[in-house]
Amino acid sequence: xxxPKNKQRxxxxxxxxxxxxxxxxxARILEINRTTLEKSYRYEYCNxxxxxxxxxxxxxxxxxxxxxxxxxxxxxDYIPNLIIGRKIFGENRTKLPEINIGFKNLIPYFDVSExxxxxxxxxxxxxxxxxxxxxxxxxxxxxxxxxFLSKRKNEYRLKGDxxxxxxxxxxxxxxxxxxNLDLNIRDYSDTHGFEITSKGxxxxxxxxxxxxxxxxxNIELPDIIRVNDVKIxxxxxxxxxxxxxxxxxxxxxxxxxxYPIIQVALLSKELIFGIAEILSMLGFDPYIFEEKGGxxxxxxxxxxxxxxxSQLIGWNNPKHLNKVKEWKEAYPELSxxxxx
Numbered sequence: 001x002x003x004p005k006n007k008q009r010x011x012x013x014x015x016x017x018x019x020x021x022x023x024x025x026x027a028r029i030l031e032i033n034r035t036t037l038e039k040s041y042r043y044e045y046c047n048x049x050x051x052x053x054x055x056x057x058x059x060x061x062x063x064x065x066x067x068x069x070x071x072x073x074x075x076x077d078y079i080p081n082l083i084i085g086r087k088i089f090g091e092n093r094t095k096l097p098e099i100n101i102g103f104k105n106l107i108p109y110f111d112v113s114e115x116x117x118x119x120x121x122x123x124x125x126x127x128x129x130x131x132x133x134x135x136x137x138x139x140x141x142x143x144x145x146x147x148f149l150s151k152r153k154n155e156y157r158l159k160g161d162x163x164x165x166x167x168x169x170x171x172x173x174x175x176x177x178x179x180n181l182d183l184n185i186r187d188y189s190d191t192h193g194f195e196i197t198s199k200g201x202x203x204x205x206x207x208x209x210x211x212x213x214x215x216x217x218n219i220e221l222p223d224i225i226r227v228n229d230v231k232i233x234x235x236x237x238x239x240x241x242x243x244x245x246x247x248x249x250x251x252x253x254x255x256x257x258x259y260p261i262i263q264v265a266l267l268s269k270e271l272i273f274g275i276a277e278i279l280s281m282l283g284f285d286p287y288i289f290e291e292k293g294g295x296x297x298x299x300x301x302x303x304x305x306x307x308x309x310s311q312l313i314g315w316n317n318p319k320h321l322n323k324v325k326e327w328k329e330a331y332p333e334l335s336x337x338x339x340x
Contacts, residue, residue: 001048007071008044011056012037018060030055036252049255050075094304097283101233103226107132110208118154121200127180128204132224134235135178138316140209140222141239142171144271146193151213154202159193160243167242167317168192217267221274233278234313240264240275242317249327258331260306265297272296282312303334310339 003011016026023042027034030052041048053073057064068074112128129136143149147158160168168185175181179201183194205211209224225236245264249257266272272288276298279286287299300309306324315321321340328335 001050001053001073002076003044003048003071003073005044007073008048009042011067011071011073012042012048015056015060029059033252047076094302096285096304096308097280099230099281099283101228101230101281103228103281105227107227107229107232108224112204112208115200115203115208118197118199121198124182125180126198126200128200128208129178132227132232134231135174137225137232137235138239139174139178140211140225141236141241142174142243143205143211143239144216144219144222145240145243145245148216149202149205149211149213153197154199155195155197156201156205157193157195159188159191159195161319162187162190162192164317164319165192167319168194170316216271218270219268220270221277225278230282230312233282237275237278237282238313238316241313242315242320245320247315247320247323249323257327258334260301260303260327262300262306262309263297265291265295267295269296272298284308306335307337311337314339 001008016023019026021029023038024034027037030037032052040046041052053067054064057067109131110129112130115128117126142158146160147156149156158171172183172185175183181196181201183196185192185194202213206213210222212219225232227233241262241264244266245262247260247262250259250261251257252259264275266275269290276286276288279298279300284300284305287301289297289299291297300306310324315324324335324338325340328338328340
């Protein structure tokens, strides 16, 4: 709905008075957030959706047509990509810091000559990277997210959701490039991925990369990642967020799934703070939150962080890419500059 200046405020105030309710009570009846009603709509930071207008007319037993005539209001085409961002509390005006990498270490090279190979490794002609590359940094992030290095059997497992088969095709190609491995990626009872018993791969991950075996509840950011190189850091973040992260779009102010949020959740506080340190150096200004029960979250909220993430880090997991693509189609104006 589009009202002349100050008329939307009068309509809401008059309607509230007609039914004798407080603002919180009025918001409850309309099934919207009190702040949204009392501030966003009342003070005309954004236009009143027709669905809310219709509900108010029903509650007050008034004619929509007569109300529109009295207040000079009219129903207009819903163009959310023009309304949102211009009207809503500066959500589209965040200024993020510049990139400032504080790590001093240079990209390391590895001595892989002492890695012991088992019969399987030799048959497969297993190979190992001899320096930290962006591809390897992404694989380390994937391991941190979905991987598990067993303490007992030289076993490594990487498994995710069954709906992520396309992403695991990408992972298969990544392992072929890095280790010359042809993985047997398949469905398990509740997951999709692979298991591999390889003494060479186990030693490379544990002894060269410094990734501990066993549960990841208290795992820390691998020291190998603490280098002064933007491509290494962004590739690592992409691996973590592609596996354990999420992209979603919040509904607010009566608008459906418009506000972007990139999030990751992990059990390890030390790891979350290590990842947040990298994101801060990359200029994302992340928000850290501890969920009741001990799970830790990082949130990257808003349009500027979405734009920066898409341009600097991006996604290789189609699950995330498809969500961003749908959002861009729904809100082309808001999503300007977001790459997929």
